[in-house]
Amino acid sequence: QQxxxxxxxxxxxxxxxxxxxxxSSKALYxxxxxxxxxxxxxxxxxxxxxxxxxxGHEKISASFNEKKQQSSLYLTASQLSYSGTYFCxxxxxxxxxxxxxxxxxxxxxxx
Amino acid sequence: xxxxxxxxxxxxxxxxxxMTLQCAQxxxxxxxxWYRQDPGMGLKLIYYSVGAGITDKGEVPNGYNVSRSTTExxxxxxxxxxxxxxxxxxxxxxxxSTSGRVSYEQYFGPGTRLTVT
Numbered sequence: 058q059q060x061x062x063x064x065x066x067x068x069x070x071x072x073x074x075x076x077x078x079x080x081s082s083k084a085l086y087x088x089x090x091x092x093x094x095x096x097x098x099x100x101x102x103x104x105x106x107x108x109x110x111x112x113g114h115e116k117i118s119a120s121f122n123e124k125k126q127q128s129s130l131y132l133t134a135s136q137l138s139y140s141g142t143y144f145c146x147x148x149x150x151x152x153x154x155x156x157x158x159x160x161x162x163x164x165x166x167x168x
Numbered sequence: 169x170x171x172x173x174x175x176x177x178x179x180x181x182x183x184x185x186x187m188t189l190q191c192a193q194x195x196x197x198x199x200x201x202w203y204r205q206d207p208g209m210g211l212k213l214i215y216y217s218v219g220a221g222i223t224d225k226g227e228v229p230n231g232y233n234v235s236r237s238t239t240e241x242x243x244x245x246x247x248x249x250x251x252x253x254x255x256x257x258x259x260x261x262x263x264x265s266t267s268g269r270v271s272y273e274q275y276f277g278p279g280t281r282l283t284v285t
């Protein structure tokens with residue numbers, strides 16, 4: 058049931074763009090994106106709801122393809138502060154409160 | 169608001185010992201969660217609660233117990249600690265709604281790093 062994230066790791070230069078993907082084998086109600094900096098707690102970025110629109114946060118946006126059961130996180134003109142591990146969490150249709158997280162994508166942004 | 173607080177920050181246990189990880193939130197959130205995060209891995213849901221007196225199992229509940237007698241506190245009990253329980257434990261909470269809309273954002277505590285040797 059765990060969603061699959063790709064790639065596992067990304068290295069960027071400041072100002073470059075990146076895409077992180079999250080896919081599930083189960084029908085999804087929603088996809089949640091969190092960012093975790095090293096040694097810190099995860100912080101909520103955004104949520105994509107079934108039937109909802111694309112959401113954005115600063116220069117980070119995301120999409121949710123219900124038919125393909127996948128979501129993509131777009132990081133545009135990356136900044137050093139974007140470094141960290143990005144997790145997607147999926148709420149299954151009928152899954153109520155059980156948010157299931159992927160293994161994460163490590164992003165490193167260098168000057 | 170202090171948000172979500174967890175104690176202790178670090179703990180070393182011997183195999184077979186027991187302990188309680190404390191979690192408190194002062195935001196009057198109904199939903200509370202316990203996750204564990206193994207090195208380099210994602211978060212695994214251990215237990216969750218939708219309100220005082222109501223708890224349910226997550227993905228990896230074996231070896232753990234929880235209770236929720238009040239809205240504010242959600243302690244996690246480890247009985248007979250095993251090396252496989254070495255992990256970072258995060259407590260999180262979320263409101264039922266924000267500004268009249270259903271809210272799904274979870275607020276995480278700083279974590280408890282537990283080592284079982």
